[in-house]
């Protein structure tokens with residue numbers, strides 16, 4: 244999951260896109276970039292790091308124009324350390340195109356070959372997003388003649404993209420001198436919504452909080468397979484460009500990725516997390532009698548709504564036992580296990596008095612590699628807790644994700660091939676309570692019965708785009724360079740977060 248945004252406005256957009264990217268920072272901490280367009284010319288600045296570190300005043304001044312797009316990157320393909328794989332990507336023909344992408348293509352390797360051999364296009368990085376841009380460029384080239392461009396041509400090109408590309412993709416692109424294009428994959432796995440402001444501006448963004456936080460009004464989510472073309476006057480045209488669609492948003496967005504103040508595909512992320520707390524409370528009762536629990540403590544940040552609701556239902560006190568250092572970013576989306584492990588201790592510290600002599604129920608939104616839980620349980624014990632119980636608002640993460648969440652190999656998932664009891668032993672808690680897969684789907688799905696279902700592949704192993712084989716997973720993972728503990732690169736990557744202070 245990355246965060247993407249695009250704007251067509253009647254005023255300069257550089258500051259607006261910067262502000263939008265700050266509101267999307269939780270979706271990607273590794274790199275960021277902005278492109279603006281003035282006349283037929285694009286202006287770009289992109290680099291590794293957090294938004295605040297990348298854009299200095301001189302960079303902002305060099306981004307003129309009244310339309311543009313931006314991205315914050317959380318790498319799930321190619322090389323996490325390569326500055327060249329930061330987005331946006333640019334190709335010069337046809338017209339001049341720039342693109343930002345949230346998602347992950349599952350056939351990027353085959354497409355890259357095809358682009359080279361058949362379409363005679365050169366892809367210069369390992370990024371699937373650069374492949375996607377070149378497929379779009381090729382499809383656009385096929386349907387256009389001369390230098391004029393009609394929305395119908397753009398939609399025909401998106402049709403071509405849907406036919407060739409597999410996986411998940413929410414996309415925003417600029418076509419030089421013509422306008423902004425945005426589209427969503429036919430399963431609607433990754434989010435994308437649209438809004439307007441009172442000055443005639445149009446914005447597309449990954450999350451509704453981006454619109455709200457920048458003075459835009461939310462109009463609607465883009466539908467799976469649908470594309471919108473916004474010309475430079477702000478006129479919008481929509482078209483369904485996929486032959487077959489289903490609506491299966493990624494359930495992990497509601498569990499962890501998105502901000503709780505966003506509404507996605509008709510579902511309030513906050514309400515989804517409250518509902519998960521309700522169903523988790525039922526699981527807790529059947530495992531640990533509530534009178535054996537003295538206090539419920541959330542593991543900040545994302546678990547708070549679920550923990551709060553759970554505590555209220557069980558009639559238990561809800562207390563803050565961990566203080567988060569706000570200058571350390573989200574640990575799960577950091578590349579490299581070494582950085583992640585170190586960051587949990589840097590990020591969270593105990594308030595000892597909440598633990599001493601008590602039986603505590605810690606609540607997290609999810610347990611993925613177990614990095615956070617292992618450290619946290621030990622910290623609770625060191626602070627004098629008598630019993631440490633742990634509850635997860637999501638079910639065990641047992642399968643790799645191929646749609647834009649960085650959990651590519653089964654081996655790194657603490658619950659893969661293990662029973663709950665085996666995971667409990669590894670984490671070192673006295674009882675481990677997981678959410679149930681169907682209860683999770685019901686808790687969130689009940690908030691929008693019109694959905695076809697969810698992509699819940701990391702929990703149930705069902706891949707909504709069709710069968711993903713172990714060979715596909717191995718192929719998608721090959722070439723990933725995420726660094727290992729002690730790598731020079733990984734320690735370097737920890738710096739931007741520390742420097743934000």
Ligand SMILES: O=P(O)(O)OC[C@H]1O[C@H](OP(=O)(O)OP(=O)(O)O)[C@H](O)[C@@H]1O
Nearest residue numbers: 544545573574575610611612613614615
């Ligand atoms: O089992 P793990 O591999 O450790 O991953 C799961 C943890 O990572 C996330 O926290 P993170 O610190 O990224 O973000 P948050 O502050 O939003 O909770 C998530 O909320 C869990 O706490």
Ligand SMILES: NC(=O)CC[C@H](N)C(=O)O
Nearest residue numbers: 244245318319320345346
């Ligand atoms: N998580 C994402 O959406 C990442 C987009 C793209 N696959 C990249 O690695 O840059």
Ligand SMILES: [Mg+2]
Nearest residue numbers: 542543544545
């Ligand atoms: Mg967390």
